Amino acid sequence: MSTVPDKPTLDGLEERWNQVWQDDGVYRFDRTAERPEVYSIDTPPPTASGSLHVGHVFSYTHTDLIARFQRMRGKTVFYPLGWDDNGLPTERRVQNYYGVRCDPSVAYDASWQPPAESGSLKSGHRQVPISRRRFVELCHDLTAQDEVAFEALFLRLGLSVDLTQSYETIGDKARRTAQRAFLRSLARDEAYAVEAPTLWDVDFQTAVAQAELEDRDMPGAYHRLTFHGDPSGGQADVQIETTRPELLPACVALVAHPDDERYQPLFGTTVTTPLFGVRVPVLAHRLAQPDKGSGIAMICTFGDTTDVTWWRELDLPVRTVVGRDGRFLADPPEGVGAPYEELAGKNVKQAQKRVVELLTESGELVGEPRPIQHPVKFYEKGDRPLEIVASRQWYLRNGGRDKALRDALVARGGELTWHPAFMRSRYENWVEGLNGDWLISRQRYFGVAFPLWYRLDTAGEIVFDDPLIPREDELPIDPTSQPPSGFTEDQRGVAGGFVADPDVLDTWATSSLTPQLAGGWEDDPDLFARVFPYDLRPQGHDIIRTWLFSTVVRSHLEHDSVPWTNAALSGWILDPDRKKMSKSKGNVVTPMGMLEQHGSDAVRYWAAGGRLGVDTAFDEGQMKVGRRLAVKLLNASKFALGFPEAPPGPVTEAVDRALLAGLASVVEQATVAFDRYDYARALEVTEVFFWSFCDDYIELVKGRAYSQGPAADSANRALRTTLDVLLRLFAPVLPFATEEVWSWWREGSVHAQPWPTAEPVDGDPDVLRATARVLGEVRKAKSAAKTTQRTPVLRLAVHGPKALLAQAEADLRNAGVVIGELTLTDGEHAVALELGEAPPKPS
């Protein structure tokens, strides 16, 4: 316990109290607690891609508000901090930061060091090829740096995380967990591999999943092309429209709607493609839209996902022209004509340009291309449109091909309590719209490897049907550097030997296991039993389809359970133009700078005003208000504690009891709101009460509090009781200011105190309300007379609730500086007064 400072300040509170909290382990999880006493949080591991933005501060504060409330409610809070250091963002950041790229053909060189000037590479600078192993090491190095910065920010913000429960998504533990979960799904036939057309990013050169797609509106053009009818049969030419004329050599058929009378005569016949002279069938399919283009489309392998559907359902051959690097293959598909060689090696854009030139020369392009804007599928992190290439990939069943499973997963969503409730429909929307299983393999380097090898037959061909699978106790394994049991390393890649599965798991295939990772699934069953299923998953609503859904999938498959009982979805930060705050703008205001400028409590106050699910404006004004509140709390506390503590005894005065009755009501409302995860409402009712406490109650009782005797003691007790409760009510939002004040007069940490309870008080809040109203009228009169509030009132006549006001007469007289007659009369609220001379200004 220390004393009340003469000049309280917020400066330096963050560092001081963080140190104490860490030293004392205030937020340490008590792992002797049984499940019912635990409140466990499946925290979002931030992507350690180096960029922190105000959105992190916003949503992580929301989680912390809930964590602190639950802790004060008596729960042992399991609040780990995770790091998502897995995946493409890390790879890309390493490439840009160090100016390198991973080239698996390069030999490992442990002594290779990145250029000294790293981090400031000009665009166009050539990236140095380095070995996969060195590349992965750099990924670890850089994420370690980033994690230091994140941790510093989160502590500064006042998150009550338990740093002893940290986890990551790429270390041995994470790899073991992810590989184990995969192998179990494999054993249950939930995971399977298949060769199929797959959405493919040509820059990252990896397959991507449905959940990672986004549409972007892109310029394009309809090209009208002439397909030639069979001259021997006397058929006319057919015109189709396409936005991708470069895929003409990949054309395998034309398709029109079965009811389309214009094309019915052609069904079953063949036509010849322009330029390349390939005979393709004309077929009917219900997905062809008569009102689109000319009503008849060309099917290519593969221009879009509709092509894939047609190709599959109409049982068509494959003519592949676009390679995995996004360039046209060197050799044309069988039967494709000579002009193809002009396309070989070109990228899609270049090929399109050339094909259009050739079509123009041959006269097979009808009219000018018609420019349009149309949606094009992109990988959400990608820069060029996705292509579709056939490849062998691993999938995890997620209901995309199985109605029963899909229904079961929708039902899991119904088991969750969503905050806000309407977010549930986004989940259902997504699950019900799935059109395929979850593609979990990625052709990348930095990630969790598939724990599999394949045999090579005597001819050296890979036998995919019967993968070599490690035992769980061997995990984690790196199949690219470890041989399967029963083999030796020198059998790698030789006939009769083995090869590793070269792929890594989708980053979501690891992130979807955060409950298992943080809770020590299988590694620490005792811990897992105390935290799983979790109480809360906080996250952004933009990743319902990815993180939230995939976590539900894994938990359903592995544990036959929901992973948590509550899902809290934070909104986004909007810049003042009401747009989602852009990265560039977000980086202008750095989170740390923001915390330093306004103070952590102030920033938390702003965040606490943003209700769950509601997009919220970035508003420095609110931070200033928050800072004002924190400062006010320090000063009001200094006042309340400025008198020697009265001996224990009753609160006798009506105004004081009115205050305590109002306080009890506030406690009840705040508790109800917090229990509903409505921290903003809890803050609001507390704040309104606090300002009235300062502006009305303190002003009213000030004179009495300075005096001596039973009435003074009553005020003293009321002040201290109210302060004690207010500090606890504010503690989740303003952890630093409340802890500071708590330390002036109480033992221990305010954050380890029980949440206040609304004990019944024999008092009438209307006494305070009515009195404050009269006091306001007096102030108004003085303000209108443009005189100081110290100006005495010679006579004051009050109409109002006399019985109530009479109980506060002395305080009213004192606070209003009424030196003459004071009369109270029942009736409509009205005040008449006569002002005296303004006192001389103090020198």
Place this chain on the structure above:
RNA sequence: GGGCGUAUAGCUCAGUUGGUUAGAGCGCACGCUUCACACGCGUGAGGUCACAGGUUCGAGUCCUGUUACGCCCACCA
């Protein structure tokens, strides 16, 4: 095209199950060095609750429709 959400003061937002004259903060205006606080205090001005119907004694609140904005989803030739 389908789903979800939002629309209240210049700005940011409250408004619980329909109930007097719609609230707060910021900003603005006018004052006040009042002994907790100038990182302060007081007072005030400011609203056709997006629009049009409907239910009701009574609608910001419920119903229907419309508009605008945002987000999610959709087979994108």
